[in-house]
Amino acid sequence: MATQLFARNVTGFREPQSADAKEPHSDKFRHAFPPATANRSPCPALNTLANHGFISRTGRNLRFGEVIQAINHVYNLSHPFCVLLAFGGFITCGRLRLVAPRFNPSPIHGHQVYNRPSEQSVWSKLGDRILGAIGFLIGLSPVSWTLDLDRLSQRGFFKIAHNASLVHPNNAPSTSPDPKLLADFLAYKPRVEDLSISKPTSFKLIDIAKYHELRMDASHSKPEGIHGRIASGECALMFLVLRGKGRSRFGDKTTDGAVTVSHLEQWFGQERLPDGWWDLGEDGLRPQKTIKISDARELAVKIEQLGKAHISHP
Ligand code: HEM
Numbered sequence: 001m002a003t004q005l006f007a008r009n010v011t012g013f014r015e016p017q018s019a020d021a022k023e024p025h026s027d028k029f030r031h032a033f034p035p036a037t038a039n040r041s042p043c044p045a046l047n048t049l050a051n052h053g054f055i056s057r058t059g060r061n062l063r064f065g066e067v068i069q070a071i072n073h074v075y076n077l078s079h080p081f082c083v084l085l086a087f088g089g090f091i092t093c094g095r096l097r098l099v100a101p102r103f104n105p106s107p108i109h110g111h112q113v114y115n116r117p118s119e120q121s122v123w124s125k126l127g128d129r130i131l132g133a134i135g136f137l138i139g140l141s142p143v144s145w146t147l148d149l150d151r152l153s154q155r156g157f158f159k160i161a162h163n164a165s166l167v168h169p170n171n172a173p174s175t176s177p178d179p180k181l182l183a184d185f186l187a188y189k190p191r192v193e194d195l196s197i198s199k200p201t202s203f204k205l206i207d208i209a210k211y212h213e214l215r216m217d218a219s220h221s222k223p224e225g226i227h228g229r230i231a232s233g234e235c236a237l238m239f240l241v242l243r244g245k246g247r248s249r250f251g252d253k254t255t256d257g258a259v260t261v262s263h264l265e266q267w268f269g270q271e272r273l274p275d276g277w278w279d280l281g282e283d284g285l286r287p288q289k290t291i292k293i294s295d296a297r298e299l300a301v302k303i304e305q306l307g308k309a310h311i312s313h314p
Contacts, residue, residue, distance in 0.1 A: 029053050031272040040175045040271075041149035042161055042168050045237070047271040049074060050149065059149035064090055065135040067147070072127075074273070075241050076287045079127030084293060092159050093151040099144045124290065150175050162223040164215045164231050166238075167268050171221070182269055185211065186261055202258035205299075206306055208235050213307030229300060232307075236299035240291050242267060242274065244284075254299055 029052045034040055039059035040047045046067075049055045054070040055062055067089070068082040077085070120128075138145075153173035155161050163170040166185050167177040188203075188211050203211075212235045216222050223231045242264070243257030263274035263285070277285045 031270070032057070033270075034059070039149045041152040042165065042174050043149075043152060044167075044177070044268050044271055045071070045075065045241075046149060046152070048267060048273060051271050052273060061146045061148065063138075064094075064145055064147075065131060065138065068131060074286070076290050078290050078292045079124070079131060081291065081293045081296070083131075088160060089152060090145055090147055093154055094145055094147045095151075097144045097146070098142055100142070121290075160230060162227040162231050163219040163221055164212070164223050166211070166215060166235070170219050177268055177271075182265075185268070186265055201262070202260045203264070204258045205239055205255045205303070206310065208239055208259070209303040209306035210310050212303060213311040216307070217311065217313065228304075232300040232303045233296055235303050236296045237291075238267075239303075240295060240299065241287055242285070254295060255302060 049070045050059045067086045071082045153175050167182045168174040169178050242259040266274040
């Protein structure tokens with residue numbers, strides 16, 4: 001049974017009294033902390049989607065298409081990447097049930113629900129169409145494939161949850177950030193090498209890599225094999241979606257940029273989209289360039305290498 005720690009307001013954040021006027025979706029997609037009856041996961045990305053209503057706010061009976069569409073729309077991950085992530089979650093923790101066939105072609109199709117924040121590429125439009133067609137076919141099938149978010153906290157060889165998480169305890173199913181681990185993470189003082197590109201209040205890739213390695217060291221049973229790669233992959237994804245537009249003037253486009261501590265606190269702690277997420281132009285946080293599977297895979301390898309090279313082991 002997963003720990004249902006629904007004291008979710010772990011950082012004492014107060015809901016703003018009026019909706020952020022810059023958020024294009026206004027009230028319908030406004031952040032709200034989940035009620036005690038809601039169902040949440042160990043994944044900050046999915047909990048954030050539920051807390052904003054991009055997927056069901058209850059966190060129960062999520063449909064495959066609903067999840068793909070929301071990840072694609074909010075985090076700007078490529079369609080194949082969204083399918084891969086959702087498939088991993090549904091195949092390991094989802095539920096298949098026989099239902100009366102229904103005619104419901106809409107749940108997967110982006111344009112019917114969201115205003116796209118920017119011009120879509122031809123490939124992205126094509127991806128939407130293909131997923132729309134799949135949604136149409138799923139709507140006709142007598143089988144329902146759904147996911148309750150808390151099932152993602154299940155542990156085991158064929159599950160996703162693992163040790164050495166950034167804000168979740170080892171060896172226990174968890175669906176809410178652990179306040180102590182969260183505070184330790186946010187208080188980790190990154191090394192400041194060059195104040196012109198890295199402020200003490202933000203994490204560069206090297207800092208994420210070092211903290212990840214420290215969390216690996218703190219686990220008696222370290223995540224290995226696929227679980228090890230999932231853990232570094234989650235760090236990579238977090239960096240790619242929260243680093244803003246990667247405005248650094250130098251070097252490697254995949255590794256530049258930095259994540260501010262306040263954005264980490266908003267996303268991991270309050271499980272909401274950080275300030276300025278939907279802003280257009282240079283200040284906007286939502287990734288402008290679509291994130292591909294290869295981006296996350298390459299960055300995950302880099303994170304593992306950097307962490308091992310910079311943290312000395314006893
Ligand atoms: C359907 C898609 C997804 C599924 C099924 C999923 C599943 C999970 C699970 C089970 C965990 C817990 C791992 C653990 O700590 O034991 C997790 C953590 C995490 N996920 Fe997701 N996830 C999905 C999408 C995403 C996306 C789109 C992002 C980023 C935009 C993301 C970022 C993260 C991060 C950063 C963590 C680490 C939390 C921590 O270390 O404390 N996930 N995810």
